[in-house]
Amino acid sequence: xCVLPRITLWVWPxxxxxxxxxxxxxxxxxxxxxxxxxxxxxxxxxxxxxxEWLTVCPEAFLTGHYWALFDGHGGPAAAILAANTLHSCLxxxxxxxxxxxxxxxxxxxxxxxxxxxxxxHFVEEKGIRAEDLVIGALESAFQECDDVIGRxxxxxxxxxxxxxxxxxxxxxxxxxxxxxxxxxxxxxxxxIRVLSSExxxxxxxxxxxxxxxxxxxxxxxxxxxLEFPRRLKGDDLGQKVLFRxxxxxxxxxxxxxxxxxxxxxxxxxxxxxRLLGTLAVSRGLGDHQxxxxxxxxxxxxxxxxxxxxxxxxxxxxxxxEEDVVVxxxxxxxxxxxxxxxxxxxxxxxxxxxxxxxxxxxxxxMLIHNTQGKDDGATGEGQVxxxxxxxxVIPLHSQDQGSGGH
Amino acid sequence: xCVLPRITLWVWPxxxxxxxxxxxxxxxxxxxxxxxxxxxxxxxxxxxxxxEWLTVCPEAFLTGHYWALFDGHGGPAAAILAANTLHSCLxxxxxxxxxxxxxxxxxxxxxxxxxxxxxxHFVEEKGIRAEDLVIGALESAFQECDDVIGRxxxxxxxxxxxxxxxxxxxxxxxxxxxxxxxxxxxxxxxxIRVLSSExxxxxxxxxxxxxxxxxxxxxxxxxxxLEFPRRLKGDDLGQKVLFRxxxxxxxxxxxxxxxxxxxxxxxxxxxxxRLLGTLAVSRGLGDHQxxxxxxxxxxxxxxxxxxxxxxxxxxxxxxxEEDVVVxxxxxxxxxxxxxxxxxxxxxxxxxxxxxxxxxxxxxxMLIHNTQGKDDGATGEGQVxxxxxxxxVIPLHSQDQGSGGH
Numbered sequence: 001x002c003v004l005p006r007i008t009l010w011v012w013p014x015x016x017x018x019x020x021x022x023x024x025x026x027x028x029x030x031x032x033x034x035x036x037x038x039x040x041x042x043x044x045x046x047x048x049x050x051x052e053w054l055t056v057c058p059e060a061f062l063t064g065h066y067w068a069l070f071d072g073h074g075g076p077a078a079a080i081l082a083a084n085t086l087h088s089c090l091x092x093x094x095x096x097x098x099x100x101x102x103x104x105x106x107x108x109x110x111x112x113x114x115x116x117x118x119x120x121h122f123v124e125e126k127g128i129r130a131e132d133l134v135i136g137a138l139e140s141a142f143q144e145c146d147d148v149i150g151r152x153x154x155x156x157x158x159x160x161x162x163x164x165x166x167x168x169x170x171x172x173x174x175x176x177x178x179x180x181x182x183x184x185x186x187x188x189x190x191x192i193r194v195l196s197s198e199x200x201x202x203x204x205x206x207x208x209x210x211x212x213x214x215x216x217x218x219x220x221x222x223x224x225x226l227e228f229p230r231r232l233k234g235d236d237l238g239q240k241v242l243f244r245x246x247x248x249x250x251x252x253x254x255x256x257x258x259x260x261x262x263x264x265x266x267x268x269x270x271x272x273x274r275l276l277g278t279l280a281v282s283r284g285l286g287d288h289q290x291x292x293x294x295x296x297x298x299x300x301x302x303x304x305x306x307x308x309x310x311x312x313x314x315x316x317x318x319x320x321e322e323d324v325v326v327x328x329x330x331x332x333x334x335x336x337x338x339x340x341x342x343x344x345x346x347x348x349x350x351x352x353x354x355x356x357x358x359x360x361x362x363x364x365m366l367i368h369n370t371q372g373k374d375d376g377a378t379g380e381g382q383v384x385x386x387x388x389x390x391x392v393i394p395l396h397s398q399d400q401g402s403g404g405h
Numbered sequence: 406x407c408v409l410p411r412i413t414l415w416v417w418p419x420x421x422x423x424x425x426x427x428x429x430x431x432x433x434x435x436x437x438x439x440x441x442x443x444x445x446x447x448x449x450x451x452x453x454x455x456x457e458w459l460t461v462c463p464e465a466f467l468t469g470h471y472w473a474l475f476d477g478h479g480g481p482a483a484a485i486l487a488a489n490t491l492h493s494c495l496x497x498x499x500x501x502x503x504x505x506x507x508x509x510x511x512x513x514x515x516x517x518x519x520x521x522x523x524x525x526h527f528v529e530e531k532g533i534r535a536e537d538l539v540i541g542a543l544e545s546a547f548q549e550c551d552d553v554i555g556r557x558x559x560x561x562x563x564x565x566x567x568x569x570x571x572x573x574x575x576x577x578x579x580x581x582x583x584x585x586x587x588x589x590x591x592x593x594x595x596x597i598r599v600l601s602s603e604x605x606x607x608x609x610x611x612x613x614x615x616x617x618x619x620x621x622x623x624x625x626x627x628x629x630x631l632e633f634p635r636r637l638k639g640d641d642l643g644q645k646v647l648f649r650x651x652x653x654x655x656x657x658x659x660x661x662x663x664x665x666x667x668x669x670x671x672x673x674x675x676x677x678x679r680l681l682g683t684l685a686v687s688r689g690l691g692d693h694q695x696x697x698x699x700x701x702x703x704x705x706x707x708x709x710x711x712x713x714x715x716x717x718x719x720x721x722x723x724x725x726e727e728d729v730v731v732x733x734x735x736x737x738x739x740x741x742x743x744x745x746x747x748x749x750x751x752x753x754x755x756x757x758x759x760x761x762x763x764x765x766x767x768x769x770m771l772i773h774n775t776q777g778k779d780d781g782a783t784g785e786g787q788v789x790x791x792x793x794x795x796x797v798i799p800l801h802s803q804d805q806g807s808g809g810h
Contacts, residue, residue, distance in 0.1 A: 229524070
């Protein structure tokens with residue numbers, strides 16, 4: 001597994017392109033990346049008598065590929081730890097269930113023994129497929145990695161957190177796991193497919209407000225759980241103003257009381273939206289020690305380390321050579337839309353068919369497009385002041401590269 | 406407002422068709438329906454000095470149409486109360502915010518006064534539109550109605566609960582609010598659009614498991630929160646079996662402990678899935694007294710009375726005369742797919758252009774199709790043993806019928 005901290009550009013031309021730029025808003029790049037081959041060993045199950053894991057085969061039983069982007073905040077420590085750790089957690093989680101992953105439908109019992117003759121029927125009825133074990137392994141790996149980061153940061157007296165966006169190519173499928181505000185899209189000739197959703201205080205408003213409803217002590221009397229169009233002030237007292245609580249998708253009016261004047265649990269719009277006035281994301285790794293400035297109010301209870309996982313059935317796509325997945329931190333998506341990125345990708349790849357380094361050049365070009373350099377393709381020249389990292393992954397090559405067993 | 410308890414077929418031919426059949430599994434029909442004109446009065450706001458609601462105009466300021474289906478369980482009491490009450494709750498909730506509904510964007514202050522000159526900007530930035538007030542009013546009306554039902558049932562010593570599916574046509578939009586397992590779809594010549602989602606123990610698994618995680622006392626040590634492909638038994642002890650917890654979308658394996666052998670919080674598949682072994686739906690009205698048989702374990706903490714609301718911008722559709730919304734209780738959808746219903750609707754309406762009662766005849770025909778009468782159109786002849794209620798609402802007529810102010 002190769003880990004790539006603090007590098008500017010790294011190239012494995014046939015398999016993907018990577019570009020990273022440090023916006024120099026912090027001494028160290030808070031964006032981190034990792035990628036490499038994922039080698040999953042097989043654990044042989046013992047005989048019926050002892051029912052124990054006997055042998056761990058030393059050779060890889062199943063191989064896949066792994067790409068990950070981590071966007072740090074409050075320093076690079078959590079992002080670096082995640083880049084060094086998450087792939088090991090994932091390998092371990094996958095090895096624990098790999099026996100169940102070999103058919104299209106996993107067995108009820110990992111040993112494969114049928115305690116009840118209709119067990120396969122029950123599994124089928126629930127619609128459980130082998131890919132659900134990979135999703136489960138990704139979910140567990142993120143949690144395990146979060147625990148490791150918590151312990152390591154505490155032990156070393158460091159702080160910080162990071163978002164995590166991971167793509168895994170395995171058994172003809174691409175799994176995209178996301179916790180935070182990075183994004184992955186699939187760009188094909190006639191199609192853009194969004195492979196992840198962003199998790200921010202705005203997109204997770206109801207979950208966050210509900211937690212504050214269940215555990216009001218988390219706000220320590222300093223914040224209001226309710227959402228208003230803007231922060232309220234003395235002049236609003238007694239007036240009926242627009243508001244939303246945890247159970248509402250719609251809006252209503254309420255008469256303003258004094259407690260409504262407190263600082264809102266979620267405040268601001270779009271890129272400015274903050275959780276407890278502090279954090280722009282609502283999922284990720286780390287932040288175990290993070291508190292609201294000058295208070296004892298913790299952020300961690302509101303944060304989820306669990307990712308949302310999307311599965312792309314690569315084998316079912318009639319893949320073309322220029323079908324690529326673009327993974328990038330928010331620095332890219334803040335200034336370029338999915339459509340703009342897709343346009344840039346298509347025109348670049350069409351014009352650079354012979355270049356063996358074209359995927360890396362493309363990643364670099366996408367990053368340059370966030371630096372206000374008008375290349376004529378977008379004509380917008382918006383500038384990102386954030387760190388930006390981009391993976392460009394040609395799916396066609398993965399198809400050939402990822403081995404079976 | 407006209408309420409239609411326990412009738413078989415009722416006709417208002419130009420505006421819609423309604424069909425109800427009692428499967429005779431209970432003495433009274435547990436399905437109930439209500440429909441009628443929704444007349445919303447305007448509340449005039451007082452002068453700046455007193456800031457009180459002064460006048461309630463006696464005439465309707467805004468009119469719309471209302472259709473509702475309630476599928477009762479544990480007796481018809483809750484469904485009858487809901488059919489008699491929900492429209493009044495909704496009218497009251499809408500009248501409380503109607504001043505804010507007159508433009509496309511509601512004012513920050515219901516009085517319309519600007520405390521802060523950039524208030525319209527804040528409202529715009531949040532993307533709050535007048536329709537969000539209708540969504541909020543529907544959400545509040547369902548909750549208010551649930552409270553009324555709770556009080557009325559307790560006072561009269563009755564029990565029971567019901568699902569609720571409501572459609573409201575107002576200001577050129579159709580709002581569909583759903584709490585339960587009924588369904589509404591829009592059928593057009595070349596399109597089927599699903600206007601509601603079902604809320605069952607299966608579709609709301611994560612929310613329900615999470616509640617049991619936060620408040621384990623709700624299970625009184627009698628149930629396990631975890632999901633397994635089937636109920637575990639002694640032979641499974643010590644084995645590694647497939648499972649899922651509240652935070653997981655994927656599946657993993659866990660070693661079975663004694664506590665895993667308890668009855669599962671959510672058990673069974675599809676139509677057989679039950680919450681706490683008792684209830685097939687996870688949202689609805691009523692059930693305040695419902696307990697697991699022979700225990701003190703309450704169902705109500707796991708149930709939501711809040712609906713999910715879908716908005717259809719009718720004015721933006723190039724409506725044709727045969728575009729209809731089909732609303733029906735689960736008895737219909739258990740035996741007919743959306744596609745089968747759409748096929749039946751299209752062929753019936755095309756063949757009955759001149760019949761002034763055709764929407765009622767269509768509702769009746771759809772119900773007959775659930776009774777195992779093979780009409781050749783579906784050729785399946787599946788039988789529903791449940792009560793079935795169907796509204797067929799031609800959107801074209803609503804467009805002409807629903808007045809402005």
